[in-house]
Amino acid sequence: MKRNIIIFLMLIGLPLAGCSAIADLSSNAVQSNQWYSVYDFVDGDTFKIKTGDDITTIRLLYVDTPETKKPNSPVEPFGPEASAYTEQLLNESKKVRLTFDKELTDKYERTLAIVELKDGRILNELLLEQGLAKVLIVEPNVKMENVYKQIEQQAKQNKQGIWRNASDSDNTDIPVKKAARSGIVIEVDKRAELVTITNTTNESITMDGWKLVSVRGNQTYPFGPYELAPKQKVLISSAEESEAPVTNALEWGASNIWNNSESDPAELYNANNELVAVWEDE
Template sequence: MNSIVKLLCLLLLFSIVVACSASTNSNKHIPKESQWLTVANYINGEIIEISVDKQIKQVKLLSLQLPEHLALGARGEEYSAAATKLIKTELQSSEQVKLTFDEQPMNSDGVLEAIVELKNGKILNELLLIQGLAKVHIEEPNVKMENKYKKLEQSAKQLQRGIWETELDHLVDAIPLKKIVDSRFELEVDKQKQTVYISNTSSHDIDLDGWKLVSVKDNQTYTFHEYTLPAHSTVQLISGKEAIKNSLPNVIVWEADHIWHLSDADPAELYTHNNELVSVWEDQ
């Protein structure tokens, strides 16, 4: 019996070592986010190639679907060509790019999924959304850019740019515009104290499970988990180095530093679990 137990322990240990080794090797294929990388080639609507340590890596634009993958009818080729032209022009002008990743940097095909920053400071992913030449496509666990990208998409739709032109509207699975649907909430931010105050002014307790508080400037998001905000009460979300965990029921620590910009406008938005905007704090 002891021999069987020892064998099982050895097999478990071996599995852990193999898993750790695989994780380490996988990380070696992920370029550093702070470095400029040379653009080697542009393959198609959503894949570019970069040079990393003399190796060529494929990069997919994070959280986007380009026109060639959408049902756009007869004018689909026109929008695909426009997206291709924009990408090629920007990459040729920039020559180098910086990559930023979400929770899962590489997909199952071994292709990096990234936010692509150009030398002029613009973000290629965002340029395509602004021009209406891409659609937001969120796949968990990479949800970092969901709120920001959907806003850019909604703006392009309102301006009827690219794929969002009126005659194509019925062909595209459009994301409904977010509207403030609940006046029971008051939202206020004290940026100096890095503290957000969310008040429930109604006479009913409200379940905030899955709701999101967003710092708009850098699209930083706090997601509530199994939290109920009692009637006529306020919850505080505290971040920064001075934030201290405690047992008070009306205080939550947002475990991140410098959420709210002191010198730049940084509005706050509160969303339901269905991504409906319920309250806004405008930073004047």
């Protein structure tokens, strides 16, 4: 009888212990729908928050600030400014809310996040706007790649922070807004002065009012009435004299658009000035 009572008490205790463990796990797990208190600062793109009984290190997604604490390396220009700016904003906010991409943590077990401040601003974006960070995209975390590259581009144009003395600042003025539509692919043959835009979807796309932009030269090709059929391509030529004739190509109306000696990305915008696709000139 005594043995049965002991077993009964053990069985009662197991669910209670399990509930306690689940409660601890829930309180310590990082979530995207709640505010966390800022605990400590590391540098411009890294800080710590309180998560239940734990301390969690946050690494900002998509951005990289100049180094200040890398072993055996000098402090990089604008590193202290980036660190001070991040610390100031987090001190003012006191709490942050996080959103995530495909991967929750990096190889150092830091939580990767977009960080929202109490006033609604995004810390990652503010650092880019001030020229205190560069875009850093690590696949598969690419959700905001195009938008963040546009913010960086504007900082370059405005010669903000690290771009103050940059000789390669691009002169462009493009809205920072990404379209929901996907399935458009751009490819540029710079030497042939030929752009190929492919509709990979199963629906026709009306391109009236769209524009193709050569980022470095800030040159724009505006689309007139045009419909790109499903699984079809449209070619835009800016060649002065084509080595091989290109049939059914739209003519840019200007020649030698693409820079062959320096990086010159291509960007495509719809009629609402929303970014649809990018060709990165590596």
